[in-house]
Amino acid sequence: MDETTASKATRVLGAVSLVGLALLVLFGLVISGPDNASVGVDANGAPTGQGEVVRIMYVHVPTAIIAFLAFFVTVAGSIGYLVRRSEWWDLVAHASAELGAVLLFATLVTGALWGEPTWGTYWEWQDARLTTTAVLFFLVLGYLAVRRLPLERDRRSRLAAVVGLLLGPATIVCHYATTWWRTLHQGPTISRLDPQIEGTMLFSLMLGMAVFLALYAWLLLHRFRVLWLENRVEDLGLDVALAERRAEAATPPAGPTPTGVSS
C-alpha cells in the first residue's frame, strides 16, 4: 500500500492550484481596483455600495459555483452507485459532498462579510438565494451525518446515495433562486451574453473560478484516495481478525482441559 495519496499528476495539480491561489490574491487584492461604478452616496454623504468590498466577490462567487458543481458530482456519484453498486462511485459522491460542504460554508461566511457593508446586514431573510443556500448547507450536513452512521459499508452507502440524490433539486432551486425570485441578491452577472463586469475585475473573477476548480479537483483526488485507503484498512482489519479466529480454532487452547489435566 502506498504511503502517500499523492501521484505525479496530483503534485502538479497541487502546485498549479497553490500558484493560482497566490495569483488570485495578487489580482484580487492588488491589481484589480475597487468597484467605483456601483459606489453611491447615502443621505449623510458617506459612500455606499461595493467599493473595496467587491474583492470578496473573487472568493465568494467561485466557492458558490464550485460548491454547486461538487453537489452535482455527489448526485452523479449517488446515481452511479445505485446503478453500478461500485465503491468508486460511492467514494466520489462522499468526497465531493465533503468538499462541497466546506466550499458552501465559505460562501455563506464571505457572503455575510460582504452583506454587512453593502446591504447593511450580515443576514437578509428576504433574500431567496441566502435562505436557499442555508437550507442546502443543512441538507448536506444531513447527508454527511448519514455517511457517519455506524452501519455495514454497503448499507450506509445505499442510504447515503438516496439522500445524495435529493441534493440535486435543492441545488437547482438554490442556483436559480435569484432568477425565480426577484429579491435582494443580484441576478446573473457573468453567466449571460453581455457580462456586467469587465477588465481586471472580470479577469480576477474568472481566475478565481479556475483556481477554486483546480483546488476542488486536487482535494477531491486526495480525499477520494484517503477514503479508499480507509476502506482497505477496514477490510484488512477484518481479514486479520478472521485469520486470528481461524488460528484460535485450529490450535487447542492452552490451560486446563475439561478433565482438569493441563494439556
Place this chain on the structure above:
Amino acid sequence: MWRDALLVAGKDLRIEGRTRVALNQVAPFAVLVLLLFAFALDSDRVVLRDATPGLFWVAVLLAALLAVQRAFALEAVDGVPDALRLSGLHPAGIFLGKVLAVSVQLLALEALLGLGVVVLYDAALDAPLLLVAASVGATLGLAAVGCLYGILAAGQRVAQTLLPLLLLPALAPLLLAATQAWNAGVDGVPSEGLRWLGLLVLFAAAYLTAGVATFGILLDDA
C-alpha cells in the same frame, strides 16, 4: 400497489386506534407548543394573530416529527421490518400506506390546532377552502418527506437526532409555502395563496415520486 397501501394504512391506523399515542401524547404536545409560543411572544394578541400561520405550521412540523418517529418506531421492533419485506407487499405500497396513515393523523391534529389558534390567538380563518386545500397539500408533502427519511432513520441508534437533521431542512420550502398560503387565507385574499398552493402540490408530488422510486432500496436497509 394501492391495495397494499390501504392494508398498511389500515394496520397503522388500527394500531393508533388501540394505543392512542397520537391522541394522548402528540396532540397535547402540539397544543402545548401553541401555548409556549404565546408565552414567548408576551401573550400579545395582535402579534399572535399576525403570526398565526407561521406559529401554526411550526407547531404542526414539531408534532409531525413525533408522529413520523412513532410511525417507524412501530416497525423497528420484533422483526417487523423482516416481516414486511417477506410479506410480499409492494415497497411503493408500503410507502404510500405509511404516508396515508401519517397524513390522516396529521390532518386530525391540524383540525385541533386550527381550533387552538382560533381560540388562543383570536385568528380569523376567512378563506376556509384555501386553508383546507393548503393543509391537505402540505400534509401530503410533510408525510411523504417524513416517511422517506423516517424509514432511513428507523432502527438507527441515532434515529432521534438524525431524523430532525434530515427532515427539517428538507421541509423548509414546505413551511414557507404553507405559511404563505395560510397568510393569504387568514387575510381573506385567497387569490394570493393559489401559487403557494401550486408549490405545495408540486412539492408533495416530487417527494411522493421520490418515495415510490426509492422506498424499496431504503426498506432493504431498514
